Amino acid sequence: MIGETIMNLYSVYPYGDEWCCYVFAETRNKAKTMILHYFTWDDYYIDYGCRIVQKNVDGVSEVCDEDCERLKLYGVKYNNEYL
Numbered sequence: 001m002i003g004e005t006i007m008n009l010y011s012v013y014p015y016g017d018e019w020c021c022y023v024f025a026e027t028r029n030k031a032k033t034m035i036l037h038y039f040t041w042d043d044y045y046i047d048y049g050c051r052i053v054q055k056n057v058d059g060v061s062e063v064c065d066e067d068c069e070r071l072k073l074y075g076v077k078y079n080n081e082y083l
Helices: 028-039
Strands: 007-014 021-025 048-057 062-064
Touching: 007 028, 021 028, 028 048, 028 062
Parallel strands: none
Antiparallel strands: 007 021, 007 048, 021 062
């Protein structure tokens, strides 16, 4: 449809660390940039990896921290263990 944005769900994680955060965004680079702004870090987005979890999801761009109801719709839950 005209004006509709294709959204994806990404798992974004820093290289060399053992955590991830889920982000709904249009592109991988936007997802990585959103993480840095969400946590107000001085890192570079190139220091983060990004895996696609689900393509063509509904809704708006957002960073989902733990206990996010929107993630449950896609069967995703945070795992506090290592990646």
